[in-house]
Amino acid sequence: MSVIRLPMLPGSEKIPWKASINGKLISKPIESNAILLDVLRDQVGTLGVKRGCDMGTCGCCSVLIDGKPKLSCLVLAQEVSESEITTVEGLADGHHLHPIQEMFGEYGGSQCGFCTPGFLVVISALLEENPTPNDSEIKNAIEGNLCRCTGYQQIVDSVRAASELLNSGNTVSNSTEPKSNPNPGFDE
């Protein structure tokens, strides 16, 4: 209940904080009790990190901290000062999507898309550690993420496909590629 919440007036003192976020060094003064999720969303502007429950149950706020998936709603920002943080915005390489991003679209791993960023960072860490996960390894990796739309099956399909793509050595499509020409010729 909001009415019985403890006072949360901003403290007067701020502490310096810096971290490498998606490869970019960010330094901001933050409140000492600031939660990483709030810092990422409200100050850094990585709005791809989603807030679903505030208590570590849904996994929407997952980010990679030094390569390990963590729930940013349960992390004090100052704990991870000087760390390398990767959010969903940091998964693509320029206009080349990460294989799991590409496959999420293709295999229906994403419907409403709200839980998607959390799944993607967790899966990218899985694939980094284990490029050929089996079904139970995939399920164990995403057990902390809730999805209300897909029933997970198409997410697991996407991971399998991403793993194949990753190991095939093929690159994913570049989103800046030219699109269809409305004035095609006729080729017999």
Next chain:
Amino acid sequence: MSEKEKKEMVGYRQQPGKIPFSRPGSGGKSPFSEPRDEEMIPESQGGKKNQPWGGHRHDKLITGRVVGKSTSLVDSKWKVTGRAKYGDDIRLPNELIGKIVRSPHHYARVLSIDLSKALDLPGVISIATGDDAKNKFGVLPVTKDEHAMAVDRVRHIGDLVACVAAEDEGTALEAVRLINVEYEILESIHDMKDGLNDSEKPIHDRGEYHIGEANVQKRVFQEFGNIDSMQENAIASHKNNWFFNGVNHAATEPHAVVADWDPSGRLTLYTPQQVPHYVHRALADVLEIPMHQINVHRTFVGGGFGGKSDPFPHEMCASILARKSGRPVRITFDREEVYWINRGRHPSHIEMNLHADEKGRLCGIETDALIDGGAFASFGHVTTYYNGVLHTAPYEIGAFHYTGARVWTNKPASGAMRGHGAVNSRCAVEVGIDDLSEQLQVDPISFRLANLLPPNSATITGFRVTSIGMRECLERVMEESDWKNKFRKMPLGHGIGIGCGFFISGSGLPIHWDPNKFPHATVHLKIDMDGGVTVHTGAADIGQGSDTVVAQSVAEVLGLPLDMIRIKSRETDTSPVDLGSYSSRVTFMNANAAISAAMKIREDLLNATSEITDSPIEKLVIGDRRIFRKDDPAVGVSYLEALHKAQEERGALVASGAYRTPPMGRAHKGAAAGLAPAYSFSAYVAEVKVDVETGQTKVEKVWAAHDCGKALNPLAVKGQIIGSCHMGMGQVLSEEMRYGRTGNLMNTDLLDYKIPSVHEMPEVTPIIVESNDPEGPFGAKEAGEGPLLPILPAVCNAVYDAIGVRSNELPITPDRLYKNIEKKCRKLKIDDPMDLPSPRLEYSELQEILEKRSQEHSIRDRDRRLKSDIKPYHNGALFGMDPTIPPDEVDESWKVTVIPSEEYLESPRLAGSAWLHTERRKRGE
């Protein structure tokens, strides 16, 4: 210059000797048009696509491009890169943070609100209370009973009392704490049965329409068919009293809204809404400004499932605060607040009685449903009907009795949730049929197959049913699950069960019923010289892929790749009115509207091509970005050439298309509830493992067949089927809104409200059945809600098959199931539950009769599908009535009644007792 060269140069004259310039709009990849994929072109148009059930009115529009192919959602790239903006991701410069003061009491009168301390807090910019907006609103025009914030009374814990806008979240929360509200506590109601009684202070007052002095919000009585003789004729009867706990949508995105009152005096509301149009209307009512001064901007929606389809008080609050402060205001819910606003599935007491006669026919369904509406009406009017009328198909029935009542209690309001109103009572019906089959000693699938309504028929309540793929659904799941070798044959603890579903594909009567015959869905197309098609639609993509379906429909008709279609569906300023994403109406209605708009553009393009190539229109076909002669594909023009020709003297091509349901149904009171232009059907088989020593149930496998008419995007249809299994499995095994002894909601978070994780999910085999609906776009029907219905009864029936124990309260949590196992053990005088006998089936003579009838019906259905039999078919024919005439017109014992008789009122059932009250206006006071 030769004649041929002249033709090629129409529109773009080149100076002799200069390099030819490309047409504006050219460029890009794939320089050659792909040949038509004959496998995708229907037989009726000379292609190779099989059409076992005949043609469709949209066949001639098929270009074989995208429809029917698995297509990733057109907005998926935005979602996977984190660039999709949901409610709370809208950050406007100079924004304020809004927070809501909520009631700590179940039911109380607000005596005073002291804002002084909060107003003195630095950083607080504006505060609003119920006095700022006294107009009522609500999603249904007949039951507007909500205020932006409490006026006079609060009606449940978490009801809105006031709201604050401050510079930052901390200040806003502190201001909320400093607002002092004085309440006079009123006696609250928590048990829905109490809502049926007269009360000193009903939760709402409906004036002359108030029913008694009770808390009955809506009551329904319906009797159709041979009511008087159904019990006499029965040789087997099933009676069960169910209790279904309430469940919440638990969409991953909590509600959020941003209101921005701009300097020109217009309001823009950014909100993740399923139904922007109703918010638009409600805002105009509450804020007392005309609709044209409001722009409702639908953000990406992080899951709806019905939970974001009402106009909400917090949307009003943000707008009021933005008006007061002159700055944008953002309000975001925490997870707990999502449960306070709720609108989830109604907690329900359902008494379900079914009767079968000696021929194995369903001679009667008697349903009595008391549903707990919580503190507000929401969609409740409709829910009350749906709990009954949506189980009048797919089976042919001899009699249908339904009494339903929805009561107000001091709980967060129930509303529409995936499978609206149909889920609980469908579960009760399907479990009942399982029990009847057991009593009759027949296979439950055979029983169902021998009692199906045929295609192009009318249900007992007069719903027009066009395409039915029910028979195929049942046959497919029976085959794929190896049913014959498993049912009643597996060892203790292992079971298999069947359940079916029937759901509307759009509602026949729009909620905002206008005498002016406004369409249900409208789509505008605009194509300028660049060749890209801009589609303006008001349909809300909530993740189900409605943007993709509308893009596919347009692309298919115009023969274009999807990347040339741009969907603008976000803002009411630029989108035509669409009634929103509910009732599984979007694919059906919006794609129909899109097709009708695209047909107009298609006609323009064909005319232009005909002019350029000197060919009659009938000889032309549309292929991949090219329009050409069917008999000589070399003669033709590119899409862009045809387009530029069509644009001469006129500029951009624009077209508008709309869809409105045809007139349907009967005339009795409530006849429109449940009426739809098409219905979806589904049959699921679930295989479960039950631990008899702990009561733990695990669903291992599900075979899920769903008749969606035609899968425009099979990937999305499968996603909907599997996702529905997930949500239904939650309701049947783990999800419930738990209210404590004093009426407090105890699990307002995702830790205690248990939605299935990846480990609980079974392996689902989605089976798409295509019945080719005559009215649907390219034959399609819905796939969003119907697939949820069968999973509940399939699991319930599988649990019975596994251990011989039935539960009548959902969810079947281990503790509940174990209590029932203990009870059964006591009854059978068994010490160890491991000694429980698993149910076995020995066929009676009836089995053969049913199989024979189902074979006969199979032929009947085929003839009706192929239109070799086009006579009308009314429910009742199975019972010896003339199928071509509504039975009530020929037989006096065949009832159509919507008011209870005095005889009934002498001993009404639970919900039926709502009819013991008299409406105030009829009391003659």
